[in-house]
Amino acid sequence: MLPEMTCWELVNRLHSMLGERHKDAMHEGIITGGDDDTVSGILVANEPSVEAIRLAIATGKNCILCREHPLYLFGEYLAVGLADALAGDPVLKAKQQLIEDHHLLIIRIAALWDTARPKWFSSALARELGWQPEAGDPGDQWTTAYCNIPRTTLSELANFASTRLEAKALRMVGDPNQSITRVAVIHGFAFPTLVLSHALEDTAVDCIVTGNTPEVDHCTTYIRDAITAGRRISLVQVGYDKSDYPGAVELTKWLKNALPGMPIEVQPPPQEICWFA
Amino acid sequence: MSMSRRTFGQGAGATMLLNGGLARAFATASDRLTAEQVVQRILNKVASEGQGFKFPGLDTDTFKYGDPATPVTGIVFTFQATFEVLKKAVQAKKNFVITTERMFWQQLDDVRTLKHDTPFEPAGSPETEPVILAKRQYCEENGLVVWRFHDHQLMVRPDLMKAGFGLTAKLGWQDYVVQVQGQMVGIAYSIPETTLKDVARHVARSLDSRDVRVIGDPNLLVKRVGLGAHKLIEILKPLQSCDVVLMSEPQDCDAFPYLRDGISLGLPHPKGLIAITHERFEEWVAESAPAWLKPLVPEVPIEFIPAGDPYWVLPS
Numbered sequence: 001m002l003p004e005m006t007c008w009e010l011v012n013r014l015h016s017m018l019g020e021r022h023k024d025a026m027h028e029g030i031i032t033g034g035d036d037d038t039v040s041g042i043l044v045a046n047e048p049s050v051e052a053i054r055l056a057i058a059t060g061k062n063c064i065l066c067r068e069h070p071l072y073l074f075g076e077y078l079a080v081g082l083a084d085a086l087a088g089d090p091v092l093k094a095k096q097q098l099i100e101d102h103h104l105l106i107i108r109i110a111a112l113w114d115t116a117r118p119k120w121f122s123s124a125l126a127r128e129l130g131w132q133p134e135a136g137d138p139g140d141q142w143t144t145a146y147c148n149i150p151r152t153t154l155s156e157l158a159n160f161a162s163t164r165l166e167a168k169a170l171r172m173v174g175d176p177n178q179s180i181t182r183v184a185v186i187h188g189f190a191f192p193t194l195v196l197s198h199a200l201e202d203t204a205v206d207c208i209v210t211g212n213t214p215e216v217d218h219c220t221t222y223i224r225d226a227i228t229a230g231r232r233i234s235l236v237q238v239g240y241d242k243s244d245y246p247g248a249v250e251l252t253k254w255l256k257n258a259l260p261g262m263p264i265e266v267q268p269p270p271q272e273i274c275w276f277a
Numbered sequence: 278m279s280m281s282r283r284t285f286g287q288g289a290g291a292t293m294l295l296n297g298g299l300a301r302a303f304a305t306a307s308d309r310l311t312a313e314q315v316v317q318r319i320l321n322k323v324a325s326e327g328q329g330f331k332f333p334g335l336d337t338d339t340f341k342y343g344d345p346a347t348p349v350t351g352i353v354f355t356f357q358a359t360f361e362v363l364k365k366a367v368q369a370k371k372n373f374v375i376t377t378e379r380m381f382w383q384q385l386d387d388v389r390t391l392k393h394d395t396p397f398e399p400a401g402s403p404e405t406e407p408v409i410l411a412k413r414q415y416c417e418e419n420g421l422v423v424w425r426f427h428d429h430q431l432m433v434r435p436d437l438m439k440a441g442f443g444l445t446a447k448l449g450w451q452d453y454v455v456q457v458q459g460q461m462v463g464i465a466y467s468i469p470e471t472t473l474k475d476v477a478r479h480v481a482r483s484l485d486s487r488d489v490r491v492i493g494d495p496n497l498l499v500k501r502v503g504l505g506a507h508k509l510i511e512i513l514k515p516l517q518s519c520d521v522v523l524m525s526e527p528q529d530c531d532a533f534p535y536l537r538d539g540i541s542l543g544l545p546h547p548k549g550l551i552a553i554t555h556e557r558f559e560e561w562v563a564e565s566a567p568a569w570l571k572p573l574v575p576e577v578p579i580e581f582i583p584a585g586d587p588y589w590v591l592p593s
Binding site for chain 1 (some may be wrong): 359361412552
């Protein structure tokens, strides 16, 4: 018999286990559905895509726990003005209709999770790559996970990550022959530049592996300049989705322990959305 | 030891004395014309010809580094004053760099130097960050002046917008331009029907870019290509009116999920996206700038130095 739990009770339960979310978090919590709706099962999907929604419906789960926003409101500067611009948008309307037709609950917990467990998604990515992330100091809120790895080159590391993550659209900055022994792993969107400059404060770090970075005004140029300044460093972007997926798998295991009896599963790895020309 | 802007300037002054030969070499081409005089000529042209004139309330277009009173030995136009571009400017014996995009990153673009009296390196200040410090120190030691020419460039060179930032000529699509209303970039391309795969490969070849990312069915037939930049909000309209949008520096977490959903839903639009780097989208503005500036500043040599495509990718 399923544990009886409403959407509101689920969110409270998450908060009781994880604490409060960051005070500046935007567009988080219960995004769609009613507080009193009973949760029939949970699909963990970083991106609550149409594909994920269809899977939840097909597997009898009425709740999606996600990192991203179903209506594309990522937060911070990217979301400024977007809600208004999307009013009447055909994609948004069709997706909202699908969600409403199936009474889906969508709960976003990105900042809540990262505030409580700042290194878990980065550490999960590191583990997926076969590396052992170092334990952070108590109170360390940086998301970066640091790993010593067997000596390799940037080119070898990129090929290895491509195979291991089944990702083809990797983008690299740096000398392909550069030697690497210590990696800073940062899941998702490595932003702002301060995140990268903080990683470089560890003078042994010679590579940053992340999902994606802003280019000209921020992080990619920063790494280019660091290289020109003489820092032995490189950047590997494995793709936003690919970098976050191992975290969703670990989150699902944690959730199953926390909510025994509740049907919970993680979305299969999403297909890489991009291909190179 | 904390260091103020003034003491940093004094240190830099000592370095410049040591490097006096280099400074003198820089001063030979034009003893009189200063960086701020060059900027004034540009802004005068903006004032007389430009649309949407903003000066003197400059937002982005300020001196980012160096003393504006520095005599100019030569001008480098670039898309972005990366550290590498600055080094190439020094090698080319040109001490005034005009950049379309930021010199530093994020909110740290306006650090300037020399003229500031307030301490600029308190403990923990981002300005003590080693990469910033190295870049600034290099400018000091080599007497470089950097000015950003972003907002005003598009006002005084409205042809740039019509030409898709110079992209049209690079793509060889001059005959395919159609005007559009109410969009960030006021043109689209009506091209002979081609598959998405072939259009994307044409873009990659024309722009000499290795990391052109594509979303959509490779066999999608494309007749109309829209333009947009960076954020989902800026490509919504062309996505609804074109078969594919050629986009600069997208964020994976913003535009990509929208495209994924649109395609999953099987709606008529959106159908596809071609994502290129910011450099490959807009660098052509700076490339064509020396020819535009030469009549205005005939006294000194002017050249374009590319910032280049930052990424490399694995072979397919």
